[in-house]
Amino acid sequence: MQQNKTQQDAMQQQELQKKGLQKTVQSIVIVGGGTAGWMTAAALSHFLSAQHYHITLIESDQIGTVGVGEATVPHIRYFNQTLGIDENEFIRQTNATYKLGIEFIDWGKLGDAYIHPFGIYGRTINDVSFHHYWLKAKLAGDSRPIGDYSLAVQAALQSKFSYPSANPESLASKYSYAFHIDASRYAQFLRTYAEQKGITRREGKIQQVNQCTDSGCITSVILDDGSTIGGDLFVDCSGFRGLLIEQTLQVGYDDWSQWLPCDRAIAVPSEKISPPLPYTKATAKAAGWQWRIPLQNRNGNGQVYCSHYVTEEQVAENLLASLDGKPLANLNHIRFTTGCRKKTWYKNCVAVGLSSGFLEPLESTSIYLIQMAITKLVEYFPRTQNDITLAEEFNRDMRLEYERVRDFLVLHYTATTRDDTEFWRYMRNMKKPASLDEKIALFVEQGHVMQYKKGMFLEPSWVAVYLGQGIVPKGYHPAVERLNKTELDSHMANLRAEINNYCTDMPPHSLAIEKHTNAMSNVWPPAALSLYEVFS
Helix, strand or coil: CHHHHHHHHHHHHHHHHHHCCCCECCEEEEECCHHHHHHHHHHHHHHCCCCCCEEEEEECCCCCCCCCCCECCCHHHHHHHHCCCCHHHHHHHHCCEEECEEEEECCCCCCCEEEEECECCCCCECCECHHHHHHHHHHCCCCCCHHHHCHHHHHHHCCECCCCCCCCCCHHHCECCEEECCHHHHHHHHHHHHHHCCCEEEECCEEEEEECCCCCCEEEEEECCCCEEECCEEEECCHHHCCCCCCCCCCCEEECCCCCCCCEEEEEEEECCCCCCCCEEEEEECCEEEEEEECCCEEEEEEEECCCCCCHHHHHHHHHHHCCCCECCCCEEEECCCEEECCCEECCEEECHHHCEECCHHHCCHHHHHHHHHHHHHHCCCCECCCHHHHHHHHHHHHHHHHHHHHHHHHHHHCCCCCCCHHHHHHHHCCCCHHHHHHHHHHHHHCCCCCCCCCCCCHHHHHHHHHHCCCCCCCCCHHHHHCCHHHHHHHHHHHHHHHHHHHHHCCEHHHHHHHHHHCCCCCCCCCCCCCHHHHC
């Protein structure tokens, strides 16, 4: 059915080209502000010539944003640095703190805790990943967790932070960092950036969307003041409702709630009562999980939950009771259906952010998926209005991103022995996506992690969750036997000592924030779009 629709679109495109109705893209309209809208506006204003393209962003101050995505992954550093944004200024403007990873509490079983770090474990030896050597030591009776061999984990636990080393041979170069940010302030920061580069902002609500009768492409939108704004390419950043991509173009939605059944969230900021930690906390609860995100001036808190197993009132009571400090706002209640649009680029409309799909923020992927959509849009930016070839390539890439993040999130829920609530009994016995079953089977057999070039999470991330939640391989790579027990013990002891020395020399996280927010020069290290460049 979908293939027939694609073939029909291709035939229609050819017919329009013959008639000379295939318009050149010159005017771009972004519908919606917030993080997605202003990240898009900032990037397009940077990459596209203001002499050849006119960009308009439409948003309404009367329409609120979801506003819970305050934790990021290291890729955001590449986005900011590509746009020429000073990282120290970004930290000042967004009340940011540094982030070395995410601590997961009570996921594998009650009482468990581990950190998923932005960095590797140990050192690769003879082209074999370190976790294979750790497995040999474990099977020989060494009970130390693999986190003991991660500089990012140990620095996080000691609330230390410093920039990674520029020396590629140093263990201190094998980790990265991200940020906890105020997403609303980040959007405002990028708005200032984009408007200085010529972006036009229009205040108003969209009352009507007009389409071309021949092509089906969107031609214009009509605002509540009666004005009409036309465009050649439209970017839908309207949030869950998908005003253009779904309500107008009706591309359809793939519901993934059979794998990720949580469908609600409650968020609230709270008073800061202690120095901020350099990591996010994700604590498993009776029917979902709770986040805690430390900013310079406050904490972000919230619970994601499944309404089939717990009531809104129960979650709200539990959330408020768990806050470190007093709440600073009313509870923000959010409803969602986990999944992805069947097409995120259709006709002359590209969906970015929540309008393209939603995956719960367990691994801080919301802003990452926005960034990837923008990166792909810039990469495949069309000359003409309805380029099906570019759109299909974009859709394949973004679908792969969503599916691989989905599998990683499902792993957290299903790699568990918890049976203390109905929710966890369901999750541990749930039928997983076939693609995830394949990954787990490969790791269980001999510690191998399925590698891929496209997709966010690399080998250390999968190892962190597998081992952190009790999925331990039957054995390790045979090449590990090249090291005898004495050599292995010595290597492991040297790694622990090296990591301890680096952590000792690091300043406390709070002092690092103070130093860098007061700095006026670009002293931070260059970032990479792919973490392969960081962890290799």
